[in-house]
Structure formats: C-alpha cells, structure tokens
Amino acid sequence: MxxxxxxxxxxxxxxxxxVGRKMLQILEERSFxxxxxxxxxxAHSAGKDLLxxxxxxIVQELLQDSFIDVDIALFSAGGEISQKFAPVAVKSNCxxxxxxxxxxxxxxxxxxxxxxxxxxxxxxxxxxxxxxxxTIQMVVALKPIHxxxxxxxxxxxxxxxxxxxxxxxxxxxxxxxxxxxxxxSSLPNVYPHKIAFNCLPHIDKFLNNGYTKEEMKMVNETxxxxxxxxxxxxPTTVRVPVxxxxxxxxxxxxxxxxxxxxxxxxxxxxAGVCVVDDPENNIYPLAINGEDxxxxxxxxxxxxxxRDRAVNFWVVSDNLRKGxxxxxVQIAELLIDGE
Amino acid sequence: MxxxxxxxxxxxxxxxxxVGRKMLQILEERSFxxxxxxxxxxAHSAGKDLLxxxxxxIVQELLQDSFIDVDIALFSAGGEISQKFAPVAVKSNCxxxxxxxxxxxxxxxxxxxxxxxxxxxxxxxxxxxxxxxxTIQMVVALKPIHxxxxxxxxxxxxxxxxxxxxxxxxxxxxxxxxxxxxxxSSLPNVYPHKIAFNCLPHIDKFLNNGYTKEEMKMVNETxxxxxxxxxxxxPTTVRVPVxxxxxxxxxxxxxxxxxxxxxxxxxxxxAGVCVVDDPENNIYPLAINGEDxxxxxxxxxxxxxxRDRAVNFWVVSDNLRKGxxxxxVQIAELLIDGE
Numbered sequence: 001m002x003x004x005x006x007x008x009x010x011x012x013x014x015x016x017x018x019v020g021r022k023m024l025q026i027l028e029e030r031s032f033x034x035x036x037x038x039x040x041x042x043a044h045s046a047g048k049d050l051l052x053x054x055x056x057x058i059v060q061e062l063l064q065d066s067f068i069d070v071d072i073a074l075f076s077a078g079g080e081i082s083q084k085f086a087p088v089a090v091k092s093n094c095x096x097x098x099x100x101x102x103x104x105x106x107x108x109x110x111x112x113x114x115x116x117x118x119x120x121x122x123x124x125x126x127x128x129x130x131x132x133x134x135t136i137q138m139v140v141a142l143k144p145i146h147x148x149x150x151x152x153x154x155x156x157x158x159x160x161x162x163x164x165x166x167x168x169x170x171x172x173x174x175x176x177x178x179x180x181x182x183x184x185s186s187l188p189n190v191y192p193h194k195i196a197f198n199c200l201p202h203i204d205k206f207l208n209n210g211y212t213k214e215e216m217k218m219v220n221e222t223x224x225x226x227x228x229x230x231x232x233x234x235p236t237t238v239r240v241p242v243x244x245x246x247x248x249x250x251x252x253x254x255x256x257x258x259x260x261x262x263x264x265x266x267x268x269x270x271a272g273v274c275v276v277d278d279p280e281n282n283i284y285p286l287a288i289n290g291e292d293x294x295x296x297x298x299x300x301x302x303x304x305x306x307r308d309r310a311v312n313f314w315v316v317s318d319n320l321r322k323g324x325x326x327x328x329v330q331i332a333e334l335l336i337d338g339e
Numbered sequence: 340m341x342x343x344x345x346x347x348x349x350x351x352x353x354x355x356x357x358v359g360r361k362m363l364q365i366l367e368e369r370s371f372x373x374x375x376x377x378x379x380x381x382a383h384s385a386g387k388d389l390l391x392x393x394x395x396x397i398v399q400e401l402l403q404d405s406f407i408d409v410d411i412a413l414f415s416a417g418g419e420i421s422q423k424f425a426p427v428a429v430k431s432n433c434x435x436x437x438x439x440x441x442x443x444x445x446x447x448x449x450x451x452x453x454x455x456x457x458x459x460x461x462x463x464x465x466x467x468x469x470x471x472x473x474t475i476q477m478v479v480a481l482k483p484i485h486x487x488x489x490x491x492x493x494x495x496x497x498x499x500x501x502x503x504x505x506x507x508x509x510x511x512x513x514x515x516x517x518x519x520x521x522x523x524s525s526l527p528n529v530y531p532h533k534i535a536f537n538c539l540p541h542i543d544k545f546l547n548n549g550y551t552k553e554e555m556k557m558v559n560e561t562x563x564x565x566x567x568x569x570x571x572x573x574p575t576t577v578r579v580p581v582x583x584x585x586x587x588x589x590x591x592x593x594x595x596x597x598x599x600x601x602x603x604x605x606x607x608x609x610a611g612v613c614v615v616d617d618p619e620n621n622i623y624p625l626a627i628n629g630e631d632x633x634x635x636x637x638x639x640x641x642x643x644x645x646r647d648r649a650v651n652f653w654v655v656s657d658n659l660r661k662g663x664x665x666x667x668v669q670i671a672e673l674l675i676d677g678e
Contacts, residue, residue, distance in 0.1 A: 153645050157496035157588040159538045159577065173536075178520055181513060192621040197512075199498045199579060199586045199626055201639050201653045206618040210599065210641030219644065232645035236588040236653065238498065240538060241580050247538045249496040249575040260549065279545040282531040287538055300540050302549030305558065306492050306571035314540045314575065 002071060002095055002335045007035030010332075011070045011094070013085065014077030015039030015059055016048060018167045019099060022325035023074050024052050030329060033336070040066055041077070067092040072335065074328050075099060090126035095335060097128050097328045101213075104129040104221060111224050114330040115272040116143045120225075121334055128331055133323025134158050134214065134237060134246055135221040140273060140296040140322070141315050142252070144266040146226050149256035149309075153232040156218065159240045159247040160203060161287060164319050165190055173241055191239065200239040212237060245290035246319045253310040260303045263311050267298050272322070277301050285316035293318055294326055341410060341434055341674045346374030349671075350409045350433070352424065353416030354378030354398055355387060357506045358438060361664035362413050363391050369668060372675070379405055380416070406431035411674065413667050414438060429465035434674060436467050436667045440552075443468040443560060450563050453669040454611040455482045459564075460673055467670055472662025473497050473553065473576060473585055474560040479612060479635040479661070480654050481591065483605040485565050488595035488648075492571040495557065498579045498586040499542060500626060503658050504529055512580055530578065539578040551576060584629035585658045592649040599642045602650050606637050611661070616640050624655035632657055633665055 002008075010027065014020040020039070027034055037052050039059045046061035060066065062081070067073060067089040075082050076099040086096045086103065103109040110120040111129045113136055121128065131139070138156060145151055162169040169190045176196035179186050188194050192202070204213035211219075215235040223229045240247075252258070267273050274295040276285045285297035296317040304310035317323060341347075349366065353359040359378070366373055376391050378398045385400035399405065401420070406412060406428040414421050415438040425435045425442065442448040449459040450468045452475055460467065470478070477495060484490055501508040508529045515535035518525050527533050531541070543552035550558075554574040562568045579586075591597070606612050613634040615624045624636035635656040643649035656662060 155494045155590050155645070157575075159498070159579065174520060177516055181517055181520075193625055194627055197581050197627070199581060201586070201588070201623055202618070202621065209644065210618065210639070211644065234590055234643050234645035234649070234651060236496075236590075236639070236651060238586075238588065240498070242536050242538060247540070247577075249540070249577065251494050251573055251575075279541070279549065282541065284540055286532055288533055288536070300549070300575070304573050305548065305550065306494070306573035310573070312573060312575060 005071070007033045008071040008336065009036040009038065009069055010034050011038040011040055011067060011073040013040045013062055013073055013075040013081065015050060016041045016045040017076060018163055018170070019076040019320055019324045022320045023076065023328060024050060026321070026325050026329045028053055032329060032332065038066070038070060064088055067094040070094045072097065072332050074332070076324065086127050095128070096126060097130060097331050099130040099324055099328055101132065101217065103127050104131065105224065111221060112331050113139055113225055113327060114334050115140055115270070117225050117227065118334055130324065130328045130331065131221045131225060132214070132217040133164055133319040134160060134248065135218050136323050136327055137246060137296045137315050137317035138218065138248055138250060139222050139225050140270070141250070141267065141298050141313070142222065142226065144270045145252055145254065145258065145263065146228065148266060149254035149258040151231050151252055151254055153234070153253040155234045155251040157249045158235070158237045159242070160237060161242040161244050161246055161319060162195060162239065163244050164246065170243055173243065177241070195239060195241055197241060201236065203237040203239055242287045244318060244320065245287035245316055246323060247285070247287050248315045250315055251304060251310065251312050253307060256309065258309055258311055260301050260311055263313070264301050272296055273298055275299065285314055287316055290316040290318050292321065294321055296322055344410070346372045347410040347675065348375040348377065348408055349373050350377040350379055350406060350412040352379045352401055352412055352414040352420065354389060355380045355384040356415060357502055357509070358415040358659055358663045361659045362415065362667060363389060365660070365664050365668045367392055371668060371671065377405070377409060403427055406433040409433045411436065411671050413671070415663065425466050434467070435465060436469060436670050438469040438663055438667055440471065440556065442466050443470065444563065450560060451670050452478055452564055452666060453673050454479055454609070456564050456566065457673055469663065469667045469670065470560045470564060471553070471556040472503055472658040473499060473587065474557050475662050475666055476585060476635045476654050476656035477557065477587055477589060478561050478564050479609070480589070480606065480637050480652070481561065481565065483609045484591055484593065484597065484602065485567065487605060488593035488597040490570050490591055490593055492573070492592045494573045494590040496588045497574070497576045498581070499576060500581040500583050500585055500658060501534060501578065502583050503585065509582055512582065516580070534578060534580055536580055540575065542576040542578055581626045583657055583659065584626035584655055585662065586624070586626050587654045589654060590643060590649065590651050592646060595648065597648055597650055599640050599650055602652070603640050611635055612637055614638065624653055626655055629655040629657050631660065633660055635661055
C-alpha cells in the first residue's frame with residue numbers, strides 16, 4: 001500500500017487526453033486528498049491550463065525527473081509512454097496506476113477492479129494495471145455470478161462508443177455525421193472506415209487467431225481478474241456511432257443452476273452495479289443514460305431459452321469513468337485506505 | 340405455383356412505404372415480367388405518383404375489389420392490413436406474398452427464403468410469408484452450416500438499422516442527429532428513447548419470457564425455415580443509429596466438427612452469400628457497404644476459442660432488400676418459374 005499522509009502528491013500522465021481530463025474531474029468530485037497535483041503531458045501540450053479544484057494548473061512536460069516527490073501517478077497516455085516512464089516513476093518511489101495495456105498481463109502486476117478483486121492489491125507493487133474498459137464493466141457483472149454459480153462460458157458482443165479512441169474519434173464522429181447529413185463525405189482518419197451511421201466489427205489490431213486485441217483483452221483480463229483460467233469467453237467487439245458509454249450483450253453459461261430471478265437478486269447486492277430492468281415500461285440500460293454516471297447498469301436480464309443454466313443480459317457503463325478514470329481513482333483510494 | 344403467362348398483373352400493397360418503394364424498384368431492375376402494375380395504399384396516399392419503368396403510375400386506394408384480375412400481390416403495409424386484405428386477394432385468385440408477420444407462423448403458410456427452402460413453395464398456397472429481415476440474413480448463412488454440420492445452438496446479437504422501422508424512423512434519426520450536433524434535443528417519437536448516438540436493446544414488443552417479439556421471430560422463423568425445431572437460438576436484438584443494413588454477430592455450435600476454414604469454403608458456395616473476410620487488410624462486412632446490395636455479406640469468420648465445434652462470424656445485409664423487398668420478389672420469381 002502507500003505511506004499514510006493527510007494529502008498526497010498526484011501526477012496525471014496524459015492529463016490533456018479524454019481519460020486524463022476525466023481523472024482530474026473524478027479526483028476532484030470524490031475529494032481525493034490531493035496535496036499537489038501535477039498534470040503531465042507531451043512537450044506539445046505542456047504549458048496548457050487545466051482547471052482543478054477551481055484553480056488553473058499548468059500542464060508540465062513529462063520528463064525523467066517528473067516523479068520526484070510524487071506519491072501516485074495515474075498514467076493514461078498509451079502503452080509506449082507507460083513502458084518508458086512507469087519504471088522511472090517506480091524508481092522515484094511513486095506508485096503507478098496504469099490505464100494502458102502495457103503491464104496488464106504481467107504476472108507481477110495486479111490487474112484490479114476494486115469491487116471485484118481488491119485483494120490483488122496486497123503487497124506493495126510498484127505498478128498496478130487498470131483493465132480495459134470493455135472488460136471492467138463486464139467483470140463487475142460477472143463477479144457475483146462466478147462466485148455463486150461458477151462461470152463456464154461467456155459469449156459477448158459489444159457496442160462500444162468512440163470516446164474509447166479518445167477526443168480525436170469524438171471529433172471524427174461529429175464531423176462525419178454533420179457531413180453525411182449535409183450530403184457530403186470525408187475520408188476516415190481515426191478508424192479505417194466511416195464510423196458515422198455505421199458499425200465497425202474491428203477494435204484494435206487483428207491477431208493471428210482472427211480475433212482483435214480488444215477481444216483477447218476481454219478473454220485474458222477477465223480470467224486474470226476473476227483468477228480462473230477455466231472461464232471460456234467468445235467475444236465480438238464492435239465500434240458503434242455513440243459518443244459515450246459502452247453497451248454489451250452478454251450470454252453466460254454456468255456450472256450451477258443460475259436463473260434470471262437469482263441473477264437479479266445477486267446483482268442488486270453487487271457493489272458498483274445498478275439494476276435497470278423493467279422492460280414492460282421500456283426501462284433498460286442505455287448508453288445515453290450511462291454517460292457521466294459511475295455505475296455499471298444491468299438490464300434485459302432473462303433466462304437463456306436456448307440452454308439450461310444460462311442467462312442473457314445487457315450491460316452499459318461510461319467507458320471513460322468506470323471503464324477508465326473512475327476505476328483508476330478507486331484503485332488509488334484503496335491504496336491510501338489500505339494502511 | 341402460378342399459371343404461365345408472358346406478363347403478370349402485380350399489385351404492391353403499401354406501395355408508398357420504404358419497403359413498397361423498394362419492391363417497385365426491384366421488380367423493375369430484375370425485369371420481372373410485369374404487365375399491369377397496381378400500386379395500392381391507404382386513402383391518405385391514393386392519388387400520389389410513383390415512377391415505374393420510366394412511367395408515372397398512380398397510387399390507388401386499397402379496397403375489397405382491388406385484387407380482381409391481379410395475379411400476384413406483394414403486401415408490405417403491416418400485419419393488420421395483411422390480415423384484412425390477404426384473404427380478400429386470395430378469394431380473387433391472387434397469390435399473396437406477405438412481408439408482415441401476420442401469417443408467418445401459420446402452419447399452412449410457407450415461410451420462404453428462396454436460397455434456403457424453395458421447396459416449401461410446392462403446392463398452391465394462397466399466401467406465402469416473407470420472413471423477418473433479421474431472420475432472412477441469418478438463415479442464408481446458417482443453411483449450409485446446418486446441412487453439413489447440424490446446428491445445435493446459435494447465440495446472436497444484432498445491430499439493426501432504423502430503416503427497418505420505415506421512413507419515419509429514417510427521418511427521426513436524421514432530425515435527432517442534426518439537433519444533437521447543434522446542441523439541441525427533441526422528444527423521441529418512433530422509438531421510446533432517443534436513437535441518435537445511442538443503442539436500444541429493444542425491437543418490437545416485450546413478451547412474458549423477457550424476450551422481444553423480434554427476438555422470438557429469430558427463434559421461431561429460423562426453426563420453421565430450416566424445418567428443425569431442435570435448433571436452439573438465444574437472440575438479443577438491438578437498434579443502432581445506422582440508416583440502412585442490419586449487422587449481426589453470430590456464434591454457432593454444431594454437432595459436427597465445424598471449423599472456420601470449412602465454413603469459409605461452405606459459404607463461398609452458398610447462393611446469395613458474398614464472403615468479405617480479409618481482416619488483415621481491414622476488410623469485413625460493413626452496413627454502409629451493404630446498402631442497396633442484394634447479397635448477404637459474411638466476414639470475421641473464426642473458430643470459437645471458447646468451445647470446440649463452434650464458430651463466430653459477422654453478417655451484414657440490406658434489410659430493405661434481402662431482408663424484405665428482394666426476398667419477396669425472388670419468391671414471385673420462383674412462383675412464375677415453377678410451372
């Protein structure tokens with residue numbers, strides 16, 4: 001854990017990005033005991049002003065000596081930056097909470113969702129990995145199912161928002177939508193194809209087995225977080241023209257006799273989950289309602305009509321919050337509470 | 340079948356709707372031997388002009404005597420109109436091809452996808468049902484799998500375009516998108532929630548088992564078309580902010596030893612299917628590419644890493660064409676060729 005203090009010196013690496021800005025916002029709204037805040041970014045962004053607790057803070061260039069006297073660094077500037085600077089931070093006795101995929105599958109690095117596997121934080125790791133957005137919201141819902149009924153297999157299809165690709169993708173969806181509505185068109189830039197009014201069955205790079213990296217993250221990270229490599233997962237990850245929040249259609253088969261009714265009760269007790277499930281009144285989780293909320297919303301809970309001991313449900317969460325910045329700040333909260 | 344003629348008198352019921360207009364277009368582009376074309380609609384739309392084979396044809400009001408001397412009537416005006424007027428048409432010795440759900444599960448009514456179960460047309464039925472859009476594109480891909488490997492179970496998640504709800508839904512997505520991009524908002528009308536930049540896990544009405552009618556159509560119609568009630572299907576149907584073409588993420592488990600490689604070969608031979616599957620070069624089926632095409636496009640074909648004898652793939656097709664108007668015209672073609 002971390003040495004107890006009244007206030008902590010906190011660095012945010014990638015502070016001007018979509019997740020970095022959300023990290024500042026969440027540190028503030030959850031009254032994290034920040035003494036000194038150090039927003040770090042590339043030379044390109046250094047010098048910019050950001051607002052934190054009502055004051056302007058100036059973005060500094062990320063350098064080798066940036067982590068001197070910093071207690072906790074939240075990294076969200078991509079895998080390469082994490083690989084280069086997380087070890088530098090650790091050498092300065094700074095604990096790193098890394099939102100990139102660089103260290104997630106490293107056996108010595110805990111991969112943590114605070115509602116699911118807080119005990120993985122035990123010991124004093126230098127680097128703690130924040131899981132992938134699509135994994136986090138799924139695993140929060142899967143945890144009580146696995147504990148009670150033991151999961152055999154998950155088939156999941158995702159409906160992921162463009163904010164997962166950062167601010168430039170948000171802008172691309174806006175611009176492409178505006179142009180199409182005016183009968184014009186522009187070349188795609190962030191994605192290989194047009195995202196406006198389209199669905200792309202392609203997130204992150206393709207691997208040799210025909211799955212994307214995003215899909216294999218859902219497989220491997222879920223197994224690591226739930227600490228059970230016997231869980232079988234078959235994912236299809238899809239980018240949809242939505243700005244914020246990911247949605248997921250999840251089918252789960254279990255060893256034990258799961259039912260929709262039992263699942264609804266389990267999820268009602270699960271920390272971090274909000275059950276939104278009254279289809280007769282057109283009430284179910286929606287991406288537009290998940291936006292800027294902290295919960296993982298679960299609905300359309302129903303028995304699988306195709307197989308016994310199986311259920312279907314629909315999970316929505318804000319990918320920038322629970323899927324990234326909030327989960328990282330919650331890990332930091334566990335660290336400072338842990339002493 | 341139908342009595343052989345050089346030209347046929349063809350009525351289109353619901354001629355001014357999104358599917359009705361597409362029916363006229365497809366009759367024309369496939370050079371269906373239309374002698375007399377009779378566009379029919381409600382009194383509200385009667386008198387409107389439609390273009391067919393370069394000439395204006397005037398929409399007539401749908402009445403009890405509308406089907407006298409009509410050989411084939413393509414219905415696409417909703418279940419109530421079909422229930423009221425299909426029997427009237429049949430009494431006038433007119434064969435009805437009905438795009439509504441009214442007669443699909445009637446044991447005496449063939450439910451036909453020409454590439455899949457043309458033999459169901461044998462005999463001389465008065466009414467032939469056109470399946471639901473999301474079912475048609477799935478079943479075209481499932482047919483060769485079932486024939487060769489016997490399907491045990493399908494888990495499917497859909498990404499369905501708004502054109503499936505007609506022209507008013509296309510307009511609603513346009514208007515809502517324009518308003519949101521200007522920072523404004525409007526109340527939803529066609530759907531219970533905003534569809535712009537959102538995903539709705541809700542298509543058609545909810546039933547007592549927690550599934551929607553759309554989902555149960557995928558279950559029941561697939562079993563009827565493939566003539567095998569042992570096929571187990573677990574669907575989640577979702578409306579996405581796309582104008583044309585439905586996409587589907589499909590997982591299939593089989594009795595026999597299916598592999599992605601075998602499936603790719605099977606689908607390459609399947610009539611009506613176009614395999615689009617070169618992920619390394621970012622090539623896979625996309626809704627925007629399916630628009631106004633006749634094929635069912637299949638890609639992202641891969642072995643299921645979660646289970647033996649299982650595969651994943653992604654299917655896209657134009658819901659107004661193969662999912663509705665084209666399939667109906669193909670049925671009419673079978674009828675006139677059948678003698």
